[in-house]
Amino acid sequence: MTPAPAxxxxxxxxxxxxxxxxxxxxxxxxxxxLGGTGDGGYVEQAGGIAQIAVExxxxxxxxxxxxxxxxxxxxxxxxxxxxxxxxxxxxCTPCRTEAQFLVAAEAELDVPFVGVNIRDDLAPALAFxxxxxxxxxxxxxxxxxxxxxxxxxxxxRSPPTTxxxxxxxxxxxxxxxxxxxxxxxxxxxxxxxxxDG
Numbered sequence: 001m002t003p004a005p006a007x008x009x010x011x012x013x014x015x016x017x018x019x020x021x022x023x024x025x026x027x028x029x030x031x032x033x034l035g036g037t038g039d040g041g042y043v044e045q046a047g048g049i050a051q052i053a054v055e056x057x058x059x060x061x062x063x064x065x066x067x068x069x070x071x072x073x074x075x076x077x078x079x080x081x082x083x084x085x086x087x088x089x090x091x092c093t094p095c096r097t098e099a100q101f102l103v104a105a106e107a108e109l110d111v112p113f114v115g116v117n118i119r120d121d122l123a124p125a126l127a128f129x130x131x132x133x134x135x136x137x138x139x140x141x142x143x144x145x146x147x148x149x150x151x152x153x154x155x156x157r158s159p160p161t162t163x164x165x166x167x168x169x170x171x172x173x174x175x176x177x178x179x180x181x182x183x184x185x186x187x188x189x190x191x192x193x194x195x196d197g
Contacts, residue, residue: 049188050174054195060169061085063149065139068117068125073137075114075149075169082172082192084113084185085163087147087156088138089120090128094178095160099132102162104182106136109189118144118159164188166195 063085064074075083086102088095106113115138117125122140129138139146147156154163154171162185164173172192179185 048176049184050176051188051191052170052172052174054166054172057166057168057170057172058151058153061149061154061163061165061171062169063114063116063139063146065116065141065146067137068122068129068140069137071137073114073139075165078112078114079169080167082111082167082189083165083169084109084111084189085116085165086113087116087118087159087161087163088128089118089159090124091120092159096128096132098160098162098178098180099128099134101179101182101185103133103135105179105185105189108182108186111189111193112136114139116141116146118142118147164192166192 060076060079062074062076064072064076067073075085084102084105088099102113113136115134115136117138118141120140120142125138125140128134141147150156150163150171154174157176160178162175162179163171164185166172172195173188175184175188
């Protein structure tokens with residue numbers, strides 16, 4: 001009499017699934033390193049502050065466009081000065097939260113501030129500036145086309161994002177997400193101002 005073939009153990013598929021899940025989790029964990037971008041060629045926009053060493057800074061940013069008030073504005077005209085660029089939208093709650101800190105930092109610092117208003121209609125954007133006391137100009141960029149000037153490395157993933165550009169127009173620091181104090185920004189700007197140049 002021939003023995004019946006052995007039935008597969010019900011534990012094997014469970015073990016196999018668990019092993020596959022473990023491999024998948026290990027693979028995913030390699031994609032979410034908090035230690036930096038390595039050779040990725042871009043800056044993570046997951047929140048926080050990234051400062052770029054002088055020797056690691058890329059080409060100057062040639063951001064330009066028409067302001068909310070209809071004036072032409074080009075960052076290249078501000079070369080020789082440290083410049084703060086803030087990407088915002090009137091519909092963005094964290095942008096409202098940080099506006100007070102931008103206004104306070106602008107009052108304290110002797111550097112140009114430029115906003116970039118994205119994915120917005122003109123009327124709410126102007127109302128936002130009035131309500132928050134923002135007096136510096138903002139490029140009106142409803143299609144986010146002007147942001148292409150930042151290239152792949154620094155392209156903002158979502159507002160708010162604040163950049164500090166050095167005297168050559170290169171990105172020296174990036175604040176991803178809302179500022180939590182004016183002091184954060186003033187210290188970043190003062191560090192860039194203190195660089196030789």
